[in-house]
Amino acid sequence: MGIIGWVVLGLLAGLIAKAVMPGKDPGGFIxxxxxxxxxxxxxxxxxxxxxxxxxxxxxxIRTWLLAILGSLILLAVYRVTIGKKTHHHA
Incomplete structure (x- = not known):
């Protein structure tokens, strides 16, 4: 799979992960x-x-399921780490 395929796969897997785990995330499309x-x-x-x-x-199908699973894991880690930074009050 070429670089364009990876980017398309990643973008779609990231969008599906955000749809499965809705919520506010800092950052947008990128x-x-x-x-x-x-x-x-x-x-x-x-x-x-x-x-x-x-x-x-x-x-x-295995490629898509693994990509979505990995995106869900990374999204959860991202939310935990960024959530701690944004909810930290002085």
Whole structure:
């Protein structure tokens, strides 16, 4: 899968993750894309560790599920870390 495929996969996985876990997030389109692309990489590592194979081709259901799972994990970590910074009062 080429770089354009990774970006498209990541963007869509990030949007799906935000739809599954709605809420306010600092950042917009760019943050969603970064969370999705990095989340897809995380999903690939998880798939490789569990199944012995990570992300397949763009149209593979396993690729999409792993990318969305990784994006959900990264989104949750992002919200916890950014939430602590934004709710910190002096």
């Amino acid at each position: 943050v969603t894309a970064v969370i999705g692309v990095v989340g897809a990489l995380i999903g690939g590592f998880i798939g490789n560790a569990i199944f012995g194979g990570g992300l397949q081709d763009f149209f593979s």
